[in-house]
Amino acid sequence: MKSWLLLLTFVTALSAADAPVVIQNATILTVTNGTVKGSIVLRDGRIAAVGEKVAVPAGAVIVDGAGKYVMPGIIDCHSHIMAEAINEGSVSVSSMVGISDVLNPEDIAIYRALAGGVTTSNILHGSANSIGGKTIVMKMRWGRNAEEMKFAGALPGIKFALGENPKRAGSAAAGGALRYPATRMGVEDVIREAFTEAKIYQADWAAYKAKSSRGEVAIPPARDLKLEPLVEVLDGQRLVHAHCYRQDEILMLLHVADEFGFKIRTLQHVLEGYKVAKEIAAHGAGASTFADWWAYKMEAQDAIPYNAAVLVRKGVLTSLNSDDPELTRHLDKEAAKTMKYGGLSETEALSLITINPAKQLMIDKRVGSLEVGKDADVLLYDGHPLSNLSKVVKVWIDGHSYFDRDRDLAEREAKQNQKKALTHVGQTL
Amino acid sequence: MRNRFRLVLPLVGLALAAGGSADAAGPGIFALTDVRVVRVSGAVIEHGTVVIRDGLIEAVGDKATLPPGTWTIDCKGLTVYPGLVDALSTWGLVNNPAPLAVPGGGRGGRGGGLPTPAPVITTVSGPSTPARGPEDRPFNTSFVKAADQLYPTDNNIEAARNGGFTTAVTFPAGNIFNGQGSAIDLAGDRIGQMVVADAVGQRILLRTSGSRSYPASLMGTIAYIRQIYLDAEHYRLARSIYEKHPQGLQRPAYDRTLEGVLASPRVLLPAVRAVEMERMISLAEELKLNAVIYGGQEAWRETELLSKVKMPVLVSLRFPEKPRDMDPADEESLRLLELREKAPGTAAALAKAGIRFAFYSDGLSNPRDLRKAVKKAIDSGLSPDDALRAMTLSPAEIYGLSDKIGSIDKGKIANLVVADGDLFADSTKIRYIFVDGTMFEPPNGVTTQ
Numbered sequence: 001m002k003s004w005l006l007l008l009t010f011v012t013a014l015s016a017a018d019a020p021v022v023i024q025n026a027t028i029l030t031v032t033n034g035t036v037k038g039s040i041v042l043r044d045g046r047i048a049a050v051g052e053k054v055a056v057p058a059g060a061v062i063v064d065g066a067g068k069y070v071m072p073g074i075i076d077c078h079s080h081i082m083a084e085a086i087n088e089g090s091v092s093v094s095s096m097v098g099i100s101d102v103l104n105p106e107d108i109a110i111y112r113a114l115a116g117g118v119t120t121s122n123i124l125h126g127s128a129n130s131i132g133g134k135t136i137v138m139k140m141r142w143g144r145n146a147e148e149m150k151f152a153g154a155l156p157g158i159k160f161a162l163g164e165n166p167k168r169a170g171s172a173a174a175g176g177a178l179r180y181p182a183t184r185m186g187v188e189d190v191i192r193e194a195f196t197e198a199k200i201y202q203a204d205w206a207a208y209k210a211k212s213s214r215g216e217v218a219i220p221p222a223r224d225l226k227l228e229p230l231v232e233v234l235d236g237q238r239l240v241h242a243h244c245y246r247q248d249e250i251l252m253l254l255h256v257a258d259e260f261g262f263k264i265r266t267l268q269h270v271l272e273g274y275k276v277a278k279e280i281a282a283h284g285a286g287a288s289t290f291a292d293w294w295a296y297k298m299e300a301q302d303a304i305p306y307n308a309a310v311l312v313r314k315g316v317l318t319s320l321n322s323d324d325p326e327l328t329r330h331l332d333k334e335a336a337k338t339m340k341y342g343g344l345s346e347t348e349a350l351s352l353i354t355i356n357p358a359k360q361l362m363i364d365k366r367v368g369s370l371e372v373g374k375d376a377d378v379l380l381y382d383g384h385p386l387s388n389l390s391k392v393v394k395v396w397i398d399g400h401s402y403f404d405r406d407r408d409l410a411e412r413e414a415k416q417n418q419k420k421a422l423t424h425v426g427q428t429l
Numbered sequence: 430m431r432n433r434f435r436l437v438l439p440l441v442g443l444a445l446a447a448g449g450s451a452d453a454a455g456p457g458i459f460a461l462t463d464v465r466v467v468r469v470s471g472a473v474i475e476h477g478t479v480v481i482r483d484g485l486i487e488a489v490g491d492k493a494t495l496p497p498g499t500w501t502i503d504c505k506g507l508t509v510y511p512g513l514v515d516a517l518s519t520w521g522l523v524n525n526p527a528p529l530a531v532p533g534g535g536r537g538g539r540g541g542g543l544p545t546p547a548p549v550i551t552t553v554s555g556p557s558t559p560a561r562g563p564e565d566r567p568f569n570t571s572f573v574k575a576a577d578q579l580y581p582t583d584n585n586i587e588a589a590r591n592g593g594f595t596t597a598v599t600f601p602a603g604n605i606f607n608g609q610g611s612a613i614d615l616a617g618d619r620i621g622q623m624v625v626a627d628a629v630g631q632r633i634l635l636r637t638s639g640s641r642s643y644p645a646s647l648m649g650t651i652a653y654i655r656q657i658y659l660d661a662e663h664y665r666l667a668r669s670i671y672e673k674h675p676q677g678l679q680r681p682a683y684d685r686t687l688e689g690v691l692a693s694p695r696v697l698l699p700a701v702r703a704v705e706m707e708r709m710i711s712l713a714e715e716l717k718l719n720a721v722i723y724g725g726q727e728a729w730r731e732t733e734l735l736s737k738v739k740m741p742v743l744v745s746l747r748f749p750e751k752p753r754d755m756d757p758a759d760e761e762s763l764r765l766l767e768l769r770e771k772a773p774g775t776a777a778a779l780a781k782a783g784i785r786f787a788f789y790s791d792g793l794s795n796p797r798d799l800r801k802a803v804k805k806a807i808d809s810g811l812s813p814d815d816a817l818r819a820m821t822l823s824p825a826e827i828y829g830l831s832d833k834i835g836s837i838d839k840g841k842i843a844n845l846v847v848a849d850g851d852l853f854a855d856s857t858k859i860r861y862i863f864v865d866g867t868m869f870e871p872p873n874g875v876t877t878q
Contacts, residue, residue, distance in 0.1 A: 085646035090638065091562055096656065097648035101712075104704055106764065125648075133648055145707055176641035177559045217674045219681070222663045225656050226562065415763060422766035 017044060018400045020057040023380060026065025031072055031347060031354050032369040040070055042376035045398040050370055063380065063394070071350060071385050072369050073119025073377030073397065075357040076328050077288040078241070078268050078321035080124060081109035082149075087126035088133055089169050092179060093194045095158060096225040098134035099123050103146040109325040114140045114403040116329030117385070117392045119377040120151060122321075122361055124268075125159040127243040128169035130181065130190040132159035134229055135241060137361055139377070140395075142402050154363050157265070158229050160242035162187055162249040163299050188252050195260045198230035239265035239362070241288075245299035247275040254283045266360050268321065270311075271303035277314035286317040286360040291334040292341070308352060309342020319357035336386035349386060458482045459868060460495050461847065464504030469511055469822045470836035479509055481843040484866035489837055502847075507860060510817065510852055511836050512595025512844035515799075516743045516824035517632075517697070517723055517789035520589050520597040521579040521613055521620075559642035563656040567642060571657075571689030573608035575599045576627040579620045585794055590615045591871035592796020593852065595844035595864045596625065596834055598789075598824065600632040600697070605650055606657065606686065607632040609693055612830055614844060616864035623865075625842070629828040630721065631693035651712065658716045661687045694829065695719040697743070702768075703730040710738055721827060723789065729771050729778035736782050741827045744779070744819070745791035746802035748772045773802075776819060777810030787824035788816075804853050816853060842866075 020043040028036040028050060038052035041060070049055065056062070080086050084102040088094035103123075113121065119140055125133035135157035141149045166187055170179030181187050204221045211218040232238035240257075242264050244250050250267060257264050266286040267273060271294065273280060273287050280287060289311070294303035311318040320335055322328035331353045338344040338352060358368025366375050376399035383390030395403035459481040466474040466489060480488040480495065487493075495501065560567035578601060589597065600610035609628040617623035635650050644650045667681040698713060700706040701724040713720035722728070723743035728735065735742060749769050779786045788806075793799055807816050825835025834842050843866035850857035862869045 085648045088644065088646045088649040088652075090559065090641055090643040090645035090649065094649065096563070097644075097646070097652040099648065101651040101708070102647050103708075106704055133652075146704070147707070147711070179559075179641060217670065217678070219667045219670050219678060220663070222667075223659050225652060225659065419760075419763050419766060422763070422770055423761075 020044075020048070020060040021063060021376075021396065021399060021401075022054065022056050022060045023063045023065040023068075023070055023378070026068045026070045026380070027384075028370060029069060029071040029347075029350060029385070030370040031350050032371060034347075039065070040370060040378065042378060042396055042399040045376055045400075047370055047372055047374050047376050047378070049372060065380065067382075068393065069381040069384055069390070070370070071117075071379050071381065072354045072374075073367065073379055073395065074117045074331050074353045075120045075122075075319075075361070075363075075368060076113070076118050076322050076331060076353075077122045077266065077319045077357040077360055078124055078323045079113075079121040079325075079328060080126065080323070081113060081121060081325050081328070082107040082138065083123055087128040087169075089126075089128035090179075092129050092166065092170065092181065092190045093131040093226060094125070094129050094133050095131050095194070095227070095229045096133075097125070098136070099125055100134065100136045100146075100150075103136075103138070103149075105144060105146045105149055109328075110140050111142050111403070112325065113328045114142055114395050115392060115405075115408075117332055117379045117381075117395065118328055119379075119395065119397050120358075120361075120363070120367055121328070122157065122241070122357075124157075124241060127159070127161035127165040129159075129161060130166045130187045131194050131230070132161060134158050134238075137363065139397055140402065141397055141400075151363060153366070154361060155237070155239050156229075156232070157239040157241050157361075158233060160191065160240055160253070160264075162242065162244040162253060163246060164297055165243065166190075184249055184252075187249070188256060191253070191256055192260075194227075194230055195234070195256075195262075198227045198234060199260075201227040202231050202234065233262050234260065236262065241266045241268050243268045245269055245271050246302075247272040250276050251279060254279060254285065258283065266319075269323070271300050271307060273316070274304060274307045274310035275302075277311050277316055280311070281315045286319065286356075287311045288319045288321045288357065288360065290323075291320055291337040305337060305341035308338045309344050312342075312344060312348060312352075317356055317359055318352060319360055320352045321357070332385045332390075333388060336388070339386065346386060457484075457866065458487075458496055458499045459843075459863070459866070460493070460499045460501045461504045461507075461509055461845075462501055464847070465508040466837055467508055467510045467817065468837040469818055470838055479837060479845070481845075481863060481866045484843055486837060486839055486841050486843050486845075489839055502861070504847060507847050507849055508852070509837065509845050509847045510593075511821040511834070512846050512862065512864065513593045513820045513852075514787070514824040514835065515589065515594055515597040515790045516787035516820075516827065517610070517791070518597035518599045519602065519790075519792065520585040520594075520615065520794075521575070521581075521583050521599045521623075522601075559640065560638070560644075562643050563653045563660075565643070566684075566686045567638065567644070567653075568605040568636065569657070569686045569689075570601065570604050570608045571606035571631060571687075571693070572685045573601055573689070574611055574627050575601050575609065576611035576613070576620065576624045579611070579613060579623075581617055581620055581623060586615045588794065589796055590862055590864060590869060591859070592800065593846040593848070593859050593862065594796060595846065595862065598629060598828060602632070602634065603636075605634060605636055605644075605653065606690065607634060608689065610697075612828060612834075614842070614864050616867055616869065625833060626828065626830055628692060628694070629830070630695040630697055631690060632697045633699065635699055651708075654712065655716065657686070657690060658718070660684070661690045665691060695721055697721050697723050699724050701726045701745075703727045706731045707734065710734060710740060713740070714738065725779075725786070726772045726775060727768060728784075728786075729775045732778055732782035732784060735779070735784045739784075741785040741787070741823075742779060743789045743824075743827070744776050744786050746788050746799050746806075747791040747793055748802060748805065773805045774809035774811075776806045776816070777812075780811060780815040785823055785827060786819055787827055788819045789824075800853055804855075807853060813851065813853060 024039045039054045041049040088097045124135045137151040137154035138149045264285040266288050270287045292305040335349040335353045355368035358364035378396045380394040381390045393405050461479045466477040478493045598612045601607040611627045612625040613623045664687040698709040700709045721741050725742040725744040822835035825831040845863040847861040848859045
């Protein structure tokens with residue numbers, strides 16, 4: 001009697017969450033623990049087991065992985081999808097704005113990214129400003145609302161931008177009133193001034209707290225939403241992602257950060273990073289770059305496709321990103337290019353889009369590799385992910401199936417019929 | 430003063446109303462007899478009497494004793510309703526150009542964005558030099574009140590009144606912080622006489638500068654709103670500390686934009702799409718605002734959240750329509766098509782979920798169009814009782830005016846509309862309108878069609 005009741009409660013609990021999933025007989029690319037020919041179990045949103053042989057939980061959905069490959073969900077460290085505004089370009093320091101205020105969970109780009117294997121995206125403010133707005137890490141939980149898509153526990157971030165974009169955005173060519181800065185010198189000054197103000201703000205609050213703890217009457221400083229994120233940067237509570245290209249501005253930023261006592265978490269694009277890889281490694285910044293985009297503006301002239309490989313060999317934590325809703329759909333193919341240009345191994349190439357960006361975003365305890373206990377963000381491919389001929393077949397996030405190629409194809413006709421039925425509604429006669 | 434004047438000249442009676450050609454007449458005491466009374470606040474009285482005196486409802490019931498000098502109107506076959514209320518209006522404002530599209534409609538999806546509320550732009554206080562941040566207070570006239578900007582001679586007032594509207598809650602538009610709306614009764618010589626409540630809430634619009642001035646993006650606008658409310662709280666705190674101990678303290682600067690925000694009993698936040706509603710509700714919760722959503726076309730998707738936070742919704746009667754000159758080769762998204770189909774049913778969904786809502790004109794100036802839209806909502810599942818309530822007692826409740834207007838109850842303001850049938854039926858004619866107890870007859874018997 002007792003065991004029957006226990007089974008009933010166990011089964012009831014299961015039906016509330018997703019049923020466990022077991023992918024059998026696949027080639028499993030764990031990224032951190034080598035390749036396993038066997039099975040992987042997803043249960044309660046986590047990876048429950050990986051191995052040649054696994055115990056299959058009751059009620060599990062069995063997925064036949066024969067001839068197929070499994071890898072961790074791809075993490076795109078630089079994305080602008082699902083945002084209804086990208087740049088607050090009116091001012092050079094827009095740290096008071098945040099992407100989290102303008103998220104659009106209904107952006108079809110999310111679904112397309114999923115179909116390309118992306119399970120987590122770092123959604124950034126644009127590069128119009130020396131100091132841009134606040135950024136946010138999102139999981140591609142298509143169908144959920146914005147709040148439910150947030151990567152719970154990920155540290156908040158902020159975007160900086162150096163070089164042509166911020167100085168051009170304020171120029172006469174861009175139209176409208178001129179906006180300082182117009183040169184790279186000015187970009188440096190804007191950052192220095194902003195952090196100097198932030199330090200003063202920090203000191204004002206400390207002084208107020210000291211005064212009121214002494215029992216003195218004092219009016220607290222007004223909260224300044226522009227300076228507070230910069231104080232968080234100084235306190236190491238907010239990660240800096242800095243768009244940059246040229247070696248001189250990269251060195252400048254690292255110097256400024258050292259001077260003010262904070263770290264640059266990632267340099268984004270960093271196409272001349274190979275020239276200053278030693279300095280980047282010494283500072284401890286990560287690099288998030290393109291495989292082979294180059295020469296689309298002057299500061300991208302000296303880009304080389306070996307950039308990622310050189311940075312990796314010099315000990316810089318390196319990732320590849322998309323900065324684009326189209327490129328995000330084939331980051332796997334981008335990763336493969338680093339094997340040809342630079343001779344990275346398969347695992348090193350896959351790391352550029354999985355465990356490395358996870359570490360850059362400090363979410364590596366949760367995602368980035370197929371290890372027991374991590375989030376069940378898992379991809380099933382019909383061939384090796386790094387092959388040009390393979391594609392994503394299924395995507396799970398937290399053990400829930402968010403993309404299934406067969407399901408997508410099966411639903412197309414029904415959706416077309418639905419559309420046809422609605423097309424004539426609302427026409428004024 | 431006004432009523433005594435009218436008692437002395439009971440038979441002259443014609444064209445005494447403010448402006449226009451509508452007939453307004455008679456003594457200060459009216460009785461509508463043998464009339465079907467749809468009170469909204471209680472059961473319908475099939476054959477009742479409503480007595481109006483000195484602009485107020487003096488009695489409602491099956492019978493009533495009529496004082497001497499009462500102008501009795503035999504309303505056999507007629508029905509009296511509370512006068513209709515436009516819950517977010519532009520009537521009474523001076524300039525009424527064609528409604529402009531408001532930016533911030535979203536980047537999601539191609540082939541036609543979802544519609545945004547289209548307020549009438551009146552005064553735009555754009556800065557002459559670009560604003561450098563929230564501290565420059567761009568697009569902020571939070572301290573103005575619609576009551577201070579109104580004109581009784583606006584043609585919309587008479588047209589609306591002939592269509593059965595007796596009250597409009599008129600709000601300024603054009604900025605981010607627009608100022609407070611005022612509830613006005615739609616008849617009078619002077620605005621002061623028409624104002625029922627001068628400051629019923631702050632209207633926020635999510636516009637951007639459209640130029641190099643802050644804010645140039647939706648993110649910037651939302652960050653600005655957040656900063657203003659933080660500044661307002663600090664302002665309140667700083668002033669109270671300073672008033673108690675001014676010596677040794679820097680005096681807080683005077684800021685009329687913060688005074689305006691602090692004086693507002695509630696705030697109206699725009700949201701048409703479900704995503705926008707979630708966004709605005711999240712902002713209201715964060716800033717602890719007493720908020721009302723306006724727009725509301727996709728509210729049928731958010732009934733759970735709206736009832737959880739108990740936020741009222743002002744539902745636009747401008748239902749989304751397919752653009753006339755659309756390229757037939759363009760494909761519209763399933764979401765957009767679904768919105769067009771379901772938007773008229775939003776009110777029914779809100780009623781079913783027990784969420785308080787009211788209808789508003791959203792720039793539609795012809796009362797006929799408004800009643801047609803309400804009829805469409807009824808055809809999409811809204812009960813006629815709920816439809817009427819959404820244009821009478823519900824807006825009164827949302828704005829805290831339900832002790833004054835919105836239903837036919839003794840003591841309330843005599844804002845009534847008498848028609849020869851169901852107010853939202855196609856063939857019904859309006860016979861009389863009472864605004865603050867002054868009687869009007871629409872010219873040539875205005876029908877709903």
